[in-house]
Amino acid sequence: xxxxxxxxxxxxxxxxxxxxxxxxxxxxxxxxxxxxxxxxxxxxxxxxxxxxxxxxxxxxxxxxxxxxxxxxxxxxxxxxxxxxxxxxxxxxxxxxxxxxxxxxxxxxxxxxxxxxxxxxxxxxxxxxxxxxxxxxxxxxxxxxxxxxxxxxxxxxxxxxxxxxxxxxxxxxxxxxxxxxxxxxxxxxxxxxxxxxxxxxxxxxxxxxxxxxxxxxxxxxxxxxxxxxxxxxxxxxxxxxxxxxxxxxxxxxxxxxxxxxxxxxxxxxxxxxxxxxxxxxxxxxxxxxxxxxxxxxxxxxxxxxxxxxxxxxxxxxxxxxxxxxxxxxxxxxxxxxxxxxxxxxxxxxxxxxxxxxxxxxx
Amino acid sequence: xxxxxxxxxxxxxxxxxxxxxxxxxxxxxxxxxxxxxxxxxxxxxxxxxxxxxxxxxxxxxxxxxxxxxxxxxxxxxxxxxxxxxxxxxxxxxxxxxxxxxxxxxxxxxxxxxxxxxxxxxxxxxxxxxxxxxxxxxxxxxxxxxxxxxxxxxxxxxxxxxxxxxxxxxxxxxxxxxxxxxxxxxxxxxxxxxxxxxxxxxxxxxxxxxxxxxxxxxxxxxxxxxxxxxxxxxxxxxxxxxxxxxxxxxxxxxxxxxxxxxxxxxxxxxxxxxxxxxxxxxxxxxxxxxxxxxxxxxxxxxxxxxxxxxxxxxxxxxxxxxxxxxxxxxxxxxxxxxxxxxxxxxxxxxxxxxxxxxxxxxxxxxxxxxxxxxxxxxxxxxxxxxxxxxxxxxxxxxxxxxxxxxxxxxxxxxxxxxxxxxxxxxxxxxxxxxxxxxxxxxxxxxxxxxxxxxxxxxxxxxxxxxxxxxxxxxxxxxxxxxxxxxxxxxxxxxxxxxxxxxxxxxxxxxxxxxxxxxxxxxxxxxxxxxxxxxxxxxxxxxxx
Numbered sequence: 001x002x003x004x005x006x007x008x009x010x011x012x013x014x015x016x017x018x019x020x021x022x023x024x025x026x027x028x029x030x031x032x033x034x035x036x037x038x039x040x041x042x043x044x045x046x047x048x049x050x051x052x053x054x055x056x057x058x059x060x061x062x063x064x065x066x067x068x069x070x071x072x073x074x075x076x077x078x079x080x081x082x083x084x085x086x087x088x089x090x091x092x093x094x095x096x097x098x099x100x101x102x103x104x105x106x107x108x109x110x111x112x113x114x115x116x117x118x119x120x121x122x123x124x125x126x127x128x129x130x131x132x133x134x135x136x137x138x139x140x141x142x143x144x145x146x147x148x149x150x151x152x153x154x155x156x157x158x159x160x161x162x163x164x165x166x167x168x169x170x171x172x173x174x175x176x177x178x179x180x181x182x183x184x185x186x187x188x189x190x191x192x193x194x195x196x197x198x199x200x201x202x203x204x205x206x207x208x209x210x211x212x213x214x215x216x217x218x219x220x221x222x223x224x225x226x227x228x229x230x231x232x233x234x235x236x237x238x239x240x241x242x243x244x245x246x247x248x249x250x251x252x253x254x255x256x257x258x259x260x261x262x263x264x265x266x267x268x269x270x271x272x273x274x275x276x277x278x279x280x281x282x283x284x285x286x287x288x289x290x291x292x293x294x295x296x297x298x299x300x301x302x303x304x305x306x307x308x309x310x311x312x313x314x315x316x317x318x319x320x321x322x323x324x325x326x327x328x329x330x331x332x333x334x335x336x337x338x339x340x341x342x343x344x345x346x347x348x349x350x351x352x353x354x355x356x357x358x359x360x361x
Numbered sequence: 362x363x364x365x366x367x368x369x370x371x372x373x374x375x376x377x378x379x380x381x382x383x384x385x386x387x388x389x390x391x392x393x394x395x396x397x398x399x400x401x402x403x404x405x406x407x408x409x410x411x412x413x414x415x416x417x418x419x420x421x422x423x424x425x426x427x428x429x430x431x432x433x434x435x436x437x438x439x440x441x442x443x444x445x446x447x448x449x450x451x452x453x454x455x456x457x458x459x460x461x462x463x464x465x466x467x468x469x470x471x472x473x474x475x476x477x478x479x480x481x482x483x484x485x486x487x488x489x490x491x492x493x494x495x496x497x498x499x500x501x502x503x504x505x506x507x508x509x510x511x512x513x514x515x516x517x518x519x520x521x522x523x524x525x526x527x528x529x530x531x532x533x534x535x536x537x538x539x540x541x542x543x544x545x546x547x548x549x550x551x552x553x554x555x556x557x558x559x560x561x562x563x564x565x566x567x568x569x570x571x572x573x574x575x576x577x578x579x580x581x582x583x584x585x586x587x588x589x590x591x592x593x594x595x596x597x598x599x600x601x602x603x604x605x606x607x608x609x610x611x612x613x614x615x616x617x618x619x620x621x622x623x624x625x626x627x628x629x630x631x632x633x634x635x636x637x638x639x640x641x642x643x644x645x646x647x648x649x650x651x652x653x654x655x656x657x658x659x660x661x662x663x664x665x666x667x668x669x670x671x672x673x674x675x676x677x678x679x680x681x682x683x684x685x686x687x688x689x690x691x692x693x694x695x696x697x698x699x700x701x702x703x704x705x706x707x708x709x710x711x712x713x714x715x716x717x718x719x720x721x722x723x724x725x726x727x728x729x730x731x732x733x734x735x736x737x738x739x740x741x742x743x744x745x746x747x748x749x750x751x752x753x754x755x756x757x758x759x760x761x762x763x764x765x766x767x768x769x770x771x772x773x774x775x776x777x778x779x780x781x782x783x784x785x786x787x788x789x790x791x792x793x794x795x796x797x798x799x800x801x802x803x804x805x806x807x808x809x810x811x812x813x814x815x816x817x818x819x820x821x822x823x824x825x826x827x828x829x830x831x832x833x834x835x836x837x838x839x840x841x842x843x844x845x846x847x848x849x850x851x852x853x854x855x856x857x858x859x860x861x862x863x864x865x866x867x868x869x870x871x872x873x874x875x876x877x878x879x880x881x882x883x884x885x886x887x888x889x890x891x892x893x894x895x896x897x898x899x900x901x902x903x904x
Binding site for chain 1: 386389416542544547552554556562580584590598603604605606628631644648653670672677680681686687694794799804
């Protein structure tokens with residue numbers, strides 16, 4: 001056994017760990033849940049929200065599990081009366097500076113609110129609300145991302161994501177004390193910053209303070225998720241399409257990434273993958289087969305007519321000039337199966353190897 | 362890609378060339394950013410000072426089209442300083458001597474004169490690349506869209522082979538594919554020279570196999586690739602086209618000639634599309650297809666990963682899934698195409714004829730959330746994240762000695778600027794999808810031409826001024842964008858805008874092997890509308 005691997009104990013259970021790992025990482029691997037708001041596996045630990053505090057034997061204070069590095073023989077406790085008392089006070093402090101609903105619980109947007117879930121598990125200490133004039137950007141005209149300052153807990157996941165993962169640094173923590181907020185340079189709208197509208201800030205926000213403007217908020221309860229592959233570039237990001245409505249009227253109303261660590265995109269998407277889905281239901285879609293008539297104009301036709309016209313038209317060209325006077329342009333935008341069929345048609349039906357797609361352009 | 366996307370984060374060196382990764386492959390760029398934050402070194406070579414160049418350890422801002430000089434000079438340094446992996450060369454390659462002889466004259470000092478990149482930086486880049494174990498090359502169309510695109514690729518492959526950066530994690534030779542399924546389309550045999558799975562149409566045994574499977578005689582002759590096909594339309598030797606899901610007119614170089622060909626020579630054009638585009642204006646029949654959210658199937662990404670596409674909603678109106686349209690079309694053409702009940706059955710037929718993906722099926726993809734990477738020869742095979750990791754896939758790799766050839770059209774008095782074209786983050790190719798998206802349009806709403814401040818000043822242009830960009834083949838309008846990213850004498854334009862089509866002026870001179878057009882280098886002048894800008898010398902002489 002290398003000296004970099006050793007055992008630690010979490011809640012009395014022996015767990016194998018590696019030098020450099022954090023308590024949070026080892027616990028997650030062992031299926032032990034340590035609650036957190038500010039941690040995201042794609043980011044360096046910040047230890048900012050204090051939700052993940054654990055007892056470390058030999059340490060006087062509670063320590064943040066997300067940032068605390070393991071060492072040989074370390075003994076960790078993740079649930080105890082002391083931790084529970086800490087959480088009660090901590091959640092109380094968060095709630096005193098948070099928009100609450102009529103039941104006194106954190107308001108939930110379409111992007112969920114994990115603080116609400118935590119507060120429902122551990123009754124927070126009741127504290128007087130604090131006056132926190134946190135500035136938003138109500139005039140921001142960007143079409144996708146809305147900031148709800150009263151739901152922000154200043155964990156800085158969004159600003160750290162913007163810095164560490166997307167690396168464009170469009171947003172930052174600004175001001176001091178109770179006025180601290182998520183700001184842009186000069187509080188400009190996101191369109192006038194380095195923001196690339198990837199929406200990763202929405203995805204990482206734990207309290208729904210960042211919300212998608214163009215999706216219903218919240219999505220209807222019967223919305224369903226369909227896992228698929230993005231149709232833009234060649235990275236192959238996995239998407240969850242959120243579909244609302246039934247049968248003929250169903251629509252893609254939101255797109256999110258599967259969680260970090262599950263797929264090739266590791267929880268990330270770009271502007272095209274996350275937001276550029278309006279084309280699916282756009283009124284300009286071609287919805288009828290069309291045949292060009294004697295008048296030179298395109299006219300709607302039935303599928304039978306259009307398919308017959310297509311086969312007859314290409315058939316005549318083959319008759320007159322031979323199979324190699326035909327060209328089949330398949331599509332790197334279509335599925336593998338469709339490409340297989342297209343080349344089979346070119347070769348087996350029409351007898352030519354003049355089949356290609358845009359891979360050489 | 363020989364390697365996988367998730368290996369990038371563990372790389373110790375990234376050599377990014379001819380790839381504006383943050384804009385064209387933003388999620389791969391995030392993996393690169395992660396590697397850089399971990400301490401990986403970054404070498405960028407590109408005519409433009411792209412985002413990646415700003416964070417690079419070494420940035421080689423070369424003149425467009427001089428890649429062979431740069432890459433041969435790097436090979437020269439690696440060889441002359443004894444940094445080659447001789448064991449790998451002996452074990453896995455042939456013809457190294459040819460490259461050694463050829464690159465001998467490509468010294469960094471001479472390379473500096475041609476490329477504009479300082480000799481000392483070329484040396485440093487070569488040393489860093491050769492001496493770092495986990496060193497990967499990442500490239501895209503900036504390498505291939507030249508009349509010497511194949512040569513550029515050979516030069517990169519030479520670097521990989523002489524340093525043995527192959528068959529190892531986080532290394533290798535990694536072309537980043539442009540479209541969602543361009544890899545899968547090639548894999549499925551949408552190619553003039555290959556049946557599915559890269560089985561040659563000129564191989565009599567492969568031909569026999571497919572003749573038996575499909576029940577017909579097949580042509581033993583190689584077909585025309587897209588670029589040749591389009592030239593045949595212009596010449597009138599191809600007279601009927603079936604175009605599915607591509608706007609050939611906006612995408613092909615020197616588009617006005619193709620338009621004439623489509624009008625005068627093409628007797629029948631079938632388009633299968635989701636939106637009207639420039640090409641559908643010429644169509645005799647338009648078949649409305651389905652977008653990715655409306656059908657089942659698979660896409661194969663850059664790292665050879667086959668992943669599911671799942672139907673979420675119905676196609677609009679009477680539009681239909683493309684695979685269903687193709688089955689009906691084949692039947693109407695008199696061929697007994699089977700009544701496949703689903704794309705899963707179509708995939709099974711392809712897999713049964715294609716050893717590379719024989720082990721992949723929709724059923725297995727349901728169980729493998731991360732998809733399956735080919736080669737995957739049997740149903741128990743886990744797929745292949747890193748090619749050649751258990752030794753070469755077959756035989757030995759050939760070194761290719763390559764001499765520099767200048768680009769087909771170089772600047773002169775009449776057309777004094779070098780134009781390269783490309784893509785921006787916010788739009789996708791012909792942009793029929795992204796121009797219908799508010800955020801994309803808000804960020805980039807119209808065609809623009811990037812130029813260096815010195816050129817703009819000399820030509821009397823203000824930022825935002827509308828100008829005409831003129832080549833021997835045509836003229837398009839664009840908004841001036843003064844940009845510190847550009848070299849003096851070089852301009853850049855995106856290809857997305859149907860009303861200001863960059864491809865009316867690009868050069869259709871093709872690479873001798875692939876016939877890929879020279880989108881990255883053509884000569885232009887930029888005319889202002891108030892008497893400013895480059896003037897036509899002819900006109901001046903006459904006046």
